Amino acid sequence: MSDVAFAGVARQADMLRARELSPRELVELCLERIEKLEPELNAFRVVLGERALAEADQAAGRIAAGDDRPLLGVPVAVKDNVDVAGEITTHGTAAHWGPATEDSEIVRRLRAAGAIVIGKTLLPELAAWPFTESLTFGATRNPWDPNRSPGGSSGGAAAAVASGMVGVAHATDGGGSIRVPAANCGLFGLKPQRGRVSLMPDPQHWHGLSVAGCVSRTVRDTGLFLDVVSGPAEGDAHTAVAPVMPFAEAAKHRPARLRIAWSTKPIQPGPVDAEVRRAVSETADLLKGLGHDVREQDPNWGLQLPAFLPRYLRGLRDDGVRLPHAERLEARTRSLIRSGRLISDRRLKSALAGEAKLARRLGQTFEAYDVLMTPTMARPAEKVGRWEGRGMIWTLNSVARYIPFTTPWNVTGQPAAAVPAGFTPGGLPLSVQLIGRPHDETTLISLAAEIEAERPWAERRPPVS
Numbered sequence: 001m002s003d004v005a006f007a008g009v010a011r012q013a014d015m016l017r018a019r020e021l022s023p024r025e026l027v028e029l030c031l032e033r034i035e036k037l038e039p040e041l042n043a044f045r046v047v048l049g050e051r052a053l054a055e056a057d058q059a060a061g062r063i064a065a066g067d068d069r070p071l072l073g074v075p076v077a078v079k080d081n082v083d084v085a086g087e088i089t090t091h092g093t094a095a096h097w098g099p100a101t102e103d104s105e106i107v108r109r110l111r112a113a114g115a116i117v118i119g120k121t122l123l124p125e126l127a128a129w130p131f132t133e134s135l136t137f138g139a140t141r142n143p144w145d146p147n148r149s150p151g152g153s154s155g156g157a158a159a160a161v162a163s164g165m166v167g168v169a170h171a172t173d174g175g176g177s178i179r180v181p182a183a184n185c186g187l188f189g190l191k192p193q194r195g196r197v198s199l200m201p202d203p204q205h206w207h208g209l210s211v212a213g214c215v216s217r218t219v220r221d222t223g224l225f226l227d228v229v230s231g232p233a234e235g236d237a238h239t240a241v242a243p244v245m246p247f248a249e250a251a252k253h254r255p256a257r258l259r260i261a262w263s264t265k266p267i268q269p270g271p272v273d274a275e276v277r278r279a280v281s282e283t284a285d286l287l288k289g290l291g292h293d294v295r296e297q298d299p300n301w302g303l304q305l306p307a308f309l310p311r312y313l314r315g316l317r318d319d320g321v322r323l324p325h326a327e328r329l330e331a332r333t334r335s336l337i338r339s340g341r342l343i344s345d346r347r348l349k350s351a352l353a354g355e356a357k358l359a360r361r362l363g364q365t366f367e368a369y370d371v372l373m374t375p376t377m378a379r380p381a382e383k384v385g386r387w388e389g390r391g392m393i394w395t396l397n398s399v400a401r402y403i404p405f406t407t408p409w410n411v412t413g414q415p416a417a418a419v420p421a422g423f424t425p426g427g428l429p430l431s432v433q434l435i436g437r438p439h440d441e442t443t444l445i446s447l448a449a450e451i452e453a454e455r456p457w458a459e460r461r462p463p464v465s
Contacts, residue, residue: 001029005164006461008217009074010224010248012167016063016073023056023063023073023116030075030118033165040464042140043159045080045090047119055116062114070228072114077160077169078107080120081127082212083201092123092153093333094136095323105200105233106170106212113228121156121169125333126319127210129395130180130403131387132156135330139384142184143462144428148381151181158185158215163465168221174210175312176377176406179418182215183376183431186420186457188448189215190222193439194413195238197229204237206315207352209308209410217458219449223247226441238413241439255446260287261297261365262373266404267304273379279421279430280375286454287373299365299372307354307411313340314348335392359412359438366437371447374405376418376431405433414438419448420457427463 004012004021015021031049038044052075059073078084081091083100084107090096107117122140124132132140132155140155142148143163150159154171158181161169171178173191182189190213197212199205214225226247232239243250262284264277288294316333317340320326326337343351365372378401387395409416416435423429436444452458 002164005029005033006217006458007167008221008458009071009076009167010218010220013071013074017068023059024053026073027052027056027075027116027118030166033163034119037163037165037464040141040146041143041159041163042138043121043156043165044077044119045122045137045156046087048117052116052118059114059116067114069114070224071110074115075118075166076110076115077119077121077157077166078117079123079154079157079170079172081123081172082106082170084117084120087120091319092125092127092134092137093323094328095325097324105198106229109229118166121154121160123153123156125330126316127153127172127174127177128316128333128336129153129387130176130399131382133384133388141384142381143464144186145381146464147383148428149184149384151184151381153177154181154215158182158187161185161215161217162187162462164461168214168216168225170212171215172210172212173410174206174315175308175410176403178213178215179376179406179416179433180403182418184381184429186429186460186462187215187217188219188222188417188419190417190441190444191409191415192226192441193240193415195232195236196226196240196441198231198233198236200233200235203235207311207348208238208413209311209315219445219452220248220251223251223445243442245442247441247445250442250445251449253446254450255443258292258370258443258447259368260292260294260371260373261369262294263296263298264375265298266378267301267408268400268404270378270401270404272375275424275430276375276377276379280373280432283373283421283432283451286451290450290454297365297369300361302358302361304358304408304411307351307358308407310343310347310351314343316340317343332390332392332395339392355411358408362408362412370437370443372435374433374435376405376433377403378405380424380428380430409435412438415441415444417444417448419451420455422455
């Protein structure tokens with residue numbers, strides 16, 4: 001059954017439709033693994049076991065009646081920053097209010113596709129950091145090395161999927177929060193185009209920086225997940241252009257010969273680990289061998305901080321003022337919110353206007369190339385507790401050097417994906433980031449699936465599993 005646990009949701013859905021196992025057996029398997037691994041990894045804020053088993057029995061009846069919805073009977077996890085009816089949404093804090101009265105739009109769409117929500121995963125307070133630690137819920141740990149962080153803010157999601165507790169997990173990304181934990185945990189993590197997945201009941205989040213997606217074991221899993229959750233909803237502030245084909249189909253299609261630029265130059269001065277550089281160089285060689293036109297070319301990074309930081313801080317301020325017990329937040333989070341209060345409407349407007357300028361500058365690369373490849377992160381997974389007890393300024397400066405490649409694409413809104421790229425000599429996952437043209441997740445999915453076929457990363461399992 002461990003093979004089933006690590007099969008990924010697309011294969012799990014195939015097995016359920018073929019009656020090779022039942023929804024109850026699959027849910028029980030996930031619950032058994034959660035019970036076994038959760039004490040060490042601390043991935044879930046809450047597990048909805050009884051509810052999931054009841055829904056599994058309902059799914060079995062529907063399968064017997066011929067219902068063929070794409071995720072019918074498949075367990076999924078959702079990050080604890082979206083509403084699940086009847087459950088508290090903590091946003092990683094102790095400052096929350098009571099249970100939600102209805103599902104958020106993405107949870108509603110997952111349920112409509114037949115998925116079973118098995119639990120809610122952990123995140124740092126207000127999803128603010130690329131690590132998953134808090135005074136309220138403790139530290140989430142990496143299945144490849146429990147002394148290391150899974151990253152963040154979707155760290156609980158990544159730890160759950162990497163360890164086989166669940167086949168796919170919802171995640172969000174406002175500066176790297178899908179890609180960073182995917183990179184740390186040896187997973188595929190696609191930040192979709194802004195507006196691809198509705199954030200309702202929020203029209204937008206962090207003034208357009210945040211998007212929703214998932215972390216998964218395979219590219220096909222992400223394609224299937226996006227197919228069932230994508231599309232506009234009434235009230236959305238942004239809308240993406242419809243894809244040329246279903247994303248799950250894109251994972252089956254080899255891309256045409258692509259022009260691919262690669263660079264290991266960070267957006268701001270700072271060291272990039274030698275193993276990280278090696279992963280990019282070796283992936284470039286792999287892509288050349290597959291017939292693509294691959295060339296080293298540094299983007300015209302310019303200065304992106306004025307377009308990112310005001311939106312990030314003002315967005316955290318917006319999140320903070322909505323909480324009924326903000327006094328319970330950690331001191332570092334309260335400092336972020338105070339800083340956000342200093343972002344005037346005029347300064348926010350200037351930051352939003354700066355997006356177009358940054359997009360034009362970075363867009364120069366995509367005039368000559370179809371895809372840009374960079375490291376996902378400057379170094380492999382950090383040790384748990386590295387940022388514990390640190391103040392806001394120290395932490396901001398430190399994490400900026402840790403993730404110097406991810407934030408620009410939240411400003412421009414275009415898709416970017418973390419793709420597994422081997423391991424360090426010590427066994428920590430490495431990752432490269434693929435960035436596509438605006439609205440073109442299809443090319444990224446096809447290219448990532450081509451890499452996956454050459455490097456079948458999902459076959460390797462972490463020690464804690």
